[in-house]
Amino acid sequence: MNEKKTQRPVPRPSFYTKPFWDGARDKKLMLQYDPDSKSFQFWPRPTSVKTGKANLEWRETSGQGVLYSYTVCHVPGAGFEERVPYVVGCVELKEGVRIVANLIGVAPQDAKIGMPMRVTWEPVGDTNYYAFEPDR
Amino acid sequence: MKDNFLNNKDIAIVAYAETPLERRSGKSAFDFACAVASELYARTGLAPKDIDGLGLIGPLSEAGNPFWSNFATDYFGITPRWLQTTDIGGCSATGNVARAAAAIQAGMCETVMLVGADTPSTINRAHYGGYRGEFWEPTGLPGPPGMFGLLMNRYIAQYDLKFEALGKLAATQRAGAVLNPNAYEKNRTPITVEDYLKSRPVASPLRLLDSVMYCDGGNGLIVTTAERARKMGVKRPVFPVAYSEITNFNGREMTPDITETGFSVVGPEALKNAGMSAADIKMFHPYDDFLIAELLQLEQIGFCGRGAGSQFLLDTDVSFKGKLPINTGGGQISAGQPGLAGGGLNLTEAVRQLMGEAGERQVAGVNNAMVTGIGVIPYARNWGSSSVLILEA
Numbered sequence: 107m108n109e110k111k112t113q114r115p116v117p118r119p120s121f122y123t124k125p126f127w128d129g130a131r132d133k134k135l136m137l138q139y140d141p142d143s144k145s146f147q148f149w150p151r152p153t154s155v156k157t158g159k160a161n162l163e164w165r166e167t168s169g170q171g172v173l174y175s176y177t178v179c180h181v182p183g184a185g186f187e188e189r190v191p192y193v194v195g196c197v198e199l200k201e202g203v204r205i206v207a208n209l210i211g212v213a214p215q216d217a218k219i220g221m222p223m224r225v226t227w228e229p230v231g232d233t234n235y236y237a238f239e240p241d242r
Numbered sequence: 243m244k245d246n247f248l249n250n251k252d253i254a255i256v257a258y259a260e261t262p263l264e265r266r267s268g269k270s271a272f273d274f275a276c277a278v279a280s281e282l283y284a285r286t287g288l289a290p291k292d293i294d295g296l297g298l299i300g301p302l303s304e305a306g307n308p309f310w311s312n313f314a315t316d317y318f319g320i321t322p323r324w325l326q327t328t329d330i331g332g333c334s335a336t337g338n339v340a341r342a343a344a345a346i347q348a349g350m351c352e353t354v355m356l357v358g359a360d361t362p363s364t365i366n367r368a369h370y371g372g373y374r375g376e377f378w379e380p381t382g383l384p385g386p387p388g389m390f391g392l393l394m395n396r397y398i399a400q401y402d403l404k405f406e407a408l409g410k411l412a413a414t415q416r417a418g419a420v421l422n423p424n425a426y427e428k429n430r431t432p433i434t435v436e437d438y439l440k441s442r443p444v445a446s447p448l449r450l451l452d453s454v455m456y457c458d459g460g461n462g463l464i465v466t467t468a469e470r471a472r473k474m475g476v477k478r479p480v481f482p483v484a485y486s487e488i489t490n491f492n493g494r495e496m497t498p499d500i501t502e503t504g505f506s507v508v509g510p511e512a513l514k515n516a517g518m519s520a521a522d523i524k525m526f527h528p529y530d531d532f533l534i535a536e537l538l539q540l541e542q543i544g545f546c547g548r549g550a551g552s553q554f555l556l557d558t559d560v561s562f563k564g565k566l567p568i569n570t571g572g573g574q575i576s577a578g579q580p581g582l583a584g585g586g587l588n589l590t591e592a593v594r595q596l597m598g599e600a601g602e603r604q605v606a607g608v609n610n611a612m613v614t615g616i617g618v619i620p621y622a623r624n625w626g627s628s629s630v631l632i633l634e635a
Contacts, residue, residue, distance in 0.1 A: 156494055177391025177445040178446035179383070183381070183383055
C-alpha cells in the first residue's frame with residue numbers, strides 16, 4: 107500500500123490550454139468550441155479533432171451534466187491519500203463532452219450513473235481544479 | 243488495409259524465446275534482450291551476422307533513451323537493414339510480426355529478430371507528457387486501474403457482468419501459471435473464484451486480482467520467409483495468416499459508448515481475412531492487463547454476443563484441456579507483465595503451443611491460435627490500440 111503522503115500534481119498550463127486555466131482561476135469552466143463542426147471538445151488541443159483546423163473558440167459552459175460512470179478509489183492517486191476511499195467520476199456535460207474528475211460530497215455508496223452533477227472548484231497551486239458535486 | 247498480405251503463408255515464425263519473469267531483478271532491458279537473442283540463436287543455429295532485420299518494443303525502463311533501438315543493435319552485434327521500435331504499447335509484439343512480414347515482403351530484409359524486453363519493476367523511466375499532467379494526474383484517478391474501474395462500472399450499467407465469471411477466468415489462468423516455469427515464482431500457487439471475489443478493491447469495482455503486476459523479463463521471435471524456413475529445416479513453423487490493427491477508435495467522438503472497442507472492427511476483420519469464424523479458433527491468447535478487457539474481446543471479436551461474455555465464460559472450459567483454451571501459460575495477469583514487453587508474453591505462449599512445446603499445459607492437437615494486443619490507456623475511453631493476429635501451424 108501507498109503509505110507515504112504525496113503532493114497533488116499542480117497543472118502547468120500549455121500555450122494552447124492557457125484560456126482554460128485563466129477561466130479556472132475565476133471558477134469558470136471554459137471549453138473549446140469548433141464552429142465548423144458545431145461541437146465542443148475536451149481536453150483542449152491546438153486544433154479541432156473533427157476538422158484538424160485551429161479554428162477554435164473558447165466558451166464558458168454550464169458546468170452541468172450527468173454521471174456517465176464512476177470508480178471508487180481505494181489506492182490513491184498522488185495527493186489523495188487522506189480522501190480514501192473517494193469517488194472519481196466521468197461526467198457527461200450538456201455541451202457533449204466528458205470530463206473525469208473527483209466527485210465532492212458523494213459517498214461511495216451514493217454514486218449513481220445518471221445522477222445530475224455540476225462543476226465545483228478546489229484550490230490547487232495558484233489556480234483552481236475542477237471537481238463535480240451533485241446538482242440537486 | 244490490404245486484406246491478404248499474410249494469407250498465402252509466405253512468412254513464417256521459426257523460433258520463440260522467453261526468459262523467466264522476475265520481480266526487481268536489478269537488471270536492465272539490455273540484459274533480458276541479450277538473453278532472448280542468445281536463446282533464439284541456440285534454437286535456430288543462427289548467429290548475429292544472419293539477422294538483417296530487427297523489430298523492438300520501447301521499454302519503460304529505457305524510456306528516456308531516444309536511441310534505444312540503435313543501442314540494441316550494438317549490444318547484439320546485429321547489422322540490420324530494417325530496424326524499428328514499435329510504440330503501440332501492448333500491441334507492439336503482434337504489430338511487429340505484421341511489420342516484419344511487410345518489411346520482408348517489401349524486400350527490405352529476410353531474417354528478422356523481434357525482441358521485447360523491459361524491467362519496470364526495477365526502474366520505470368516513463369514520463370507521460372501531453373494532456374496528462376494537466377487533465378488526468380491532478381484528478382486523483384489512479385492510472386490504468388482507475389480508467390478500467392470507470393469502464394467496468396459503465397459495462398455493468400449497460401450489460402450483465404457476473405464477477406464469478408471473471409473469478410473463473412482468474413483461477414483458470416492462475417492454474418496455467420502454476421504449470422508455467424517462466425511465470426513469476428510467487429504467482430505459481432493456485433487461486434479460487436472465492437480468492438478473486440475477496441481480493442482487495444483497487445478502483446472499485448476493479449479488484450487486485452483483476453489486474454496485472456509489473457515484472458522484469460523478455461521474449462522474442464525469429465520471422466523469415468517460408469522458403470528460408472524450409473531451407474533451415476524448421477520442423478514446425480508457425481504462419482501468421484491474418485492481422486488487423488486500429489488505433490484511436492472513436493477518436494473524433496467526445497461521447498462514444500466506451501464499452502465499444504477497436505476489437506469490434508479488427509476482430510471480425512482479421513477473421514474474415516483468415517477465412518475463419520470465431521468458432522474456428524482453437525486457442526485464444528487475449529491481451530490481459532485487466533480481466534474485463536478479455537471479456538470485452540470475447541464479445542467484440544465474436545466468440546459470443548454483446549453482453550454475453552460472463553455467461554460464455556461460465557459455460558466454457560477455458561483451461562488448456564477445454565473447448566476454448568485462454569492464455570494457457572497464465573497470461574500476464576498470472577505469469578506477470580514484463581512492462582511493455584508484455585504484449586509478447588501471450589504471443590510467445592501461442593507460438594510455443596503451436597510448436598507443441600508447452601509441456602504439462604500443452605493443448606492437444608492445436609493447429610491455430612488468435613493472439614491480441616491492447617495498447618495505451620487514453621482519456622475516458624477504453625484503450626488506444628487494438629490488434630488481432632491469427633496464427634496457423
